[in-house]
Amino acid sequence: MTILLNENAHILVQGITGREGLYHSERMQAYAKNVVAGTSPGHGGEWVLGDKVPVFDTVRDAKESTQADTSVIFVPAYAAADAIMESIEAEIRLIVCISEGIPIKDMLKVRALLEHSESRLIGPNSPGILSPGKVKAGIIPGSIAIPGRVGVVSRSGTLTYEVVQVLKDANIGVSTCVGIGGDPIVGTNFVECLDLFESDPHTDQIILIGEIGGNEEELAAEFILNQVTKPVYAYIAGRTAPENRRMGHAGAIIEGKTGSARSKIEALLRAGVQLFSYPEEIAEIIRI
Amino acid sequence: MKLHEYQAKLFFAREGIPVPKSGLANTPIEARQVAAEIGYPVVLKAQVLSGGRGKAGGVRLVRNDSEIESNANLILNSQIRGIPVQRLLVEKAVDYSGEFYLGIVNDRSLAKPILILSSSGGIEIEEVALTAPERIEKAAINPLLGLQNYTVRALASGLGIDYALWKPLQHIAAALWKLFDRLDATLVEINPLAVTPEGSLMALDGKMTIDDNALYRQKDFLELSDQIVETPTEQEARKFCLNYIQLNGNIGCMVNGAGLAMATMDCIQQAGSEPANFLDIGGGATADKVAAALTIIMKDPKVKAVLINIFGGITRCDEVAKGLAAVIPEMPVGLPIVVRLAGTNAEEGRKILENYPQLLQAETLMSAAKIAVRESMQVPA
Numbered sequence: 001m002t003i004l005l006n007e008n009a010h011i012l013v014q015g016i017t018g019r020e021g022l023y024h025s026e027r028m029q030a031y032a033k034n035v036v037a038g039t040s041p042g043h044g045g046e047w048v049l050g051d052k053v054p055v056f057d058t059v060r061d062a063k064e065s066t067q068a069d070t071s072v073i074f075v076p077a078y079a080a081a082d083a084i085m086e087s088i089e090a091e092i093r094l095i096v097c098i099s100e101g102i103p104i105k106d107m108l109k110v111r112a113l114l115e116h117s118e119s120r121l122i123g124p125n126s127p128g129i130l131s132p133g134k135v136k137a138g139i140i141p142g143s144i145a146i147p148g149r150v151g152v153v154s155r156s157g158t159l160t161y162e163v164v165q166v167l168k169d170a171n172i173g174v175s176t177c178v179g180i181g182g183d184p185i186v187g188t189n190f191v192e193c194l195d196l197f198e199s200d201p202h203t204d205q206i207i208l209i210g211e212i213g214g215n216e217e218e219l220a221a222e223f224i225l226n227q228v229t230k231p232v233y234a235y236i237a238g239r240t241a242p243e244n245r246r247m248g249h250a251g252a253i254i255e256g257k258t259g260s261a262r263s264k265i266e267a268l269l270r271a272g273v274q275l276f277s278y279p280e281e282i283a284e285i286i287r288i
Numbered sequence: 289m290k291l292h293e294y295q296a297k298l299f300f301a302r303e304g305i306p307v308p309k310s311g312l313a314n315t316p317i318e319a320r321q322v323a324a325e326i327g328y329p330v331v332l333k334a335q336v337l338s339g340g341r342g343k344a345g346g347v348r349l350v351r352n353d354s355e356i357e358s359n360a361n362l363i364l365n366s367q368i369r370g371i372p373v374q375r376l377l378v379e380k381a382v383d384y385s386g387e388f389y390l391g392i393v394n395d396r397s398l399a400k401p402i403l404i405l406s407s408s409g410g411i412e413i414e415e416v417a418l419t420a421p422e423r424i425e426k427a428a429i430n431p432l433l434g435l436q437n438y439t440v441r442a443l444a445s446g447l448g449i450d451y452a453l454w455k456p457l458q459h460i461a462a463a464l465w466k467l468f469d470r471l472d473a474t475l476v477e478i479n480p481l482a483v484t485p486e487g488s489l490m491a492l493d494g495k496m497t498i499d500d501n502a503l504y505r506q507k508d509f510l511e512l513s514d515q516i517v518e519t520p521t522e523q524e525a526r527k528f529c530l531n532y533i534q535l536n537g538n539i540g541c542m543v544n545g546a547g548l549a550m551a552t553m554d555c556i557q558q559a560g561s562e563p564a565n566f567l568d569i570g571g572g573a574t575a576d577k578v579a580a581a582l583t584i585i586m587k588d589p590k591v592k593a594v595l596i597n598i599f600g601g602i603t604r605c606d607e608v609a610k611g612l613a614a615v616i617p618e619m620p621v622g623l624p625i626v627v628r629l630a631g632t633n634a635e636e637g638r639k640i641l642e643n644y645p646q647l648l649q650a651e652t653l654m655s656a657a658k659i660a661v662r663e664s665m666q667v668p669a
Contacts, residue, residue, distance in 0.1 A: 078504060078505070101501045102501060103472055103501045103505075104474055104499045104502070105431070105469070105472050107399070108431040109431055111399035111400075112399075112431050113432075127601075139602060141601050141631060141632065144631065156546070156547025156548065157545050157548075157571075157601070158544055158545030158599045158601060159548040159550075159551050160547070161599050162548060162599050162630070162653065165599075165631070182546060182547065184394070185399050209547070211550060214397075215396070215397065216396075216397075237547050237548075237550035237554060239557065240535075240550075240553045240554050240557045240562070240563060241550055241553070241566070242533075245533050246500070247550055247566055248531050248545075248546025248547075248566070249547065250501060252550070277558060278551070278653065278654045279551060279654075280652050281654075
């Protein structure tokens with residue numbers, strides 16, 4: 001069992017004829033054979049992935065012809081909010097946006113639209129979702145994780161790979177790994193993912209990987225304190241980051257008193273979460 | 289990207305928000321010329337992108353012609369929180385009887401812009417939030433609808449602001465929203481918004497921050513971008529699309545991914561030293577980009593050792609290794625470079641690097657950090 005999506009997902013890739021879109025569609029197809037369609041304006045009628053997957057001009061066309069229910073977005077930042085809105089409009093159930101660098105104003109509109117829809121958005125600036133051995137929607141390398149009962153939720157990409165690889169090296173498996181994205185405005189937050197893991201019968205323990213900026217981790221801590229019964233472990237990146245400098249991710253910035261690693265670590269500790277201070281340490285403290 | 293006060297005020301004036309008469313000066317003589325045009329008394333204000341300007345002596349009231357050059361000289365020769373002052377705003381001093389705060393900022397948890405009004409202007413809003421939260425009123429703005437007048441009235445009423453000021457407040461808030469929305473701002477702020485003896489409102493200081501992700505469609509600001517505080521090395525890095533921030537330590541680092549880069553910096557600190565920089569080479573970096581990154585790290589004379597941590601996903605470790613191999617011969621002899629490769633094609637990458645004895649390879653992130661710190665201590669100062 002997994003959260004957010006399972007092996008029956010019908011995946012649509014928006015931007016499937018682009019370099020990134022095509023490469024990662026091949027990887028997803030090799031992992032779980034559930035890419036059913038792609039979109040690329042002006043390429044409707046073409047076929048990709050060994051001539052087995054049809055390309056459509058619009059999401060609506062793709063959905064009507066293939067029953068696609070999950071979309072993974074690889075279009076450039078300037079067109080990405082438009083792509084998300086197209087999927088919301090077409091009532092795609094789960095939208096995973098990999099694109100990085102979307103203007104905040106566009107994301108505010110997307111969030112306003114999401115409030116009135118049944119769709120769920122993961123990202124943007126997300127590495128996607130991986131349920132080891134079952135399904136992958138996004139760019140997380142399939143080889144770094146084995147199936148198991150630990151849920152992982154993170155704001156980062158490669159840092160998540162690092163932690164998941166440490167788990168694999170210690171022979172610890174993962175139920176689902178979700179990257180919620182490194183932007184200030186994202187579709188799904190830590191609290192919602194913690195809630196899903198808490199009620200997932202196939203997840204026993206949860207690892208949360210946060211970083212400086214915003215107050216997502218503080219809100220997560222409050223939720224863990226009141227609503228989560230499963231053991232939670234956490235890592236917070238950016239203890240050495242200076243104030244007022246954006247550390248790569250648009251969301252990773254300490255502004256005045258908000259967003260510091262210390263505030264997040266203290267909040268998580270108060271919630272009974274076990275912190276690890278470098279990636280390899282998770283293998284030493286997690287009890288399986 | 290943050291704008292200077294004078295830049296923000298240009299936008300305010302264009303939208304019809306009243307601001308005092310002013311002009312820019314780069315030298316004391318220019319300051320005197322501007323002051324002669326607008327008339328005394330004037331306020332001289334250092335144009336630096338840093339808070340605490342008043343406390344640091346960056347703002348001075350000048351009453352007449354005889355004092356202007358000496359005062360301008362003092363500010364132009366000073367530093368504010370380490371930033372040298374290069375430009376002054378010479379502004380007509382204005383009498384006022386009250387000060388408000390008015391701003392619009394994005395709220396990350398609500399995913400909406402919020403309008404903030406305070407009856408305690410002239411001090412930082414964070415300070416008011418701590419000491420007198422009852423003097424702040426705020427309301428979320430629906431980004432699909434934009435700011436409506438009733439929202440402004442509700443805040444003014446909540447703070448008990450004199451009804452005579454509601455109309456001008458609505459007018460100024462509407463103008464601020466227009467700027468916020470049209471310019472892809474993440475913050476617009478007037479503090480203080482002064483009440484003049486005639487009962488009108490005037491913006492005495494202003495701040496604006498523009499969303500970096502939107503600069504591609506806000507071309508006006510690209511011309512202003514040379515005024516961002518950036519070291520020459522940071523500018524150089526930007527040319528190669530490398531995300532580089534100079535810091536104070538002496539372990540240079542190169543990582544793929546922002547989160548992992550921060551984690552690597554934290555490991556360096558935990559191993560007993562400090563990072564010299566943040567550097568994210570991004571996903572799928574080519575050999576050329578890796579070579580440029582190492583060269584940029586080495587421009588910082590503080591660097592005593594380099595730590596390269598790559599977790600290959602989209603990025604291929606063999607490609608990274610090729611880039612390193614290309615520039616290693618140009619690196620100073622005796623400079624320790626620790627490389628940790630994992631993920632996609634890590635094995636191939638390690639093989640390429642075996643031929644370079646100057647490179648020390650490590651298995652895990654923490655062990656790599658420890659080696660880099662240990663080696664840096666053995667490099668003569």
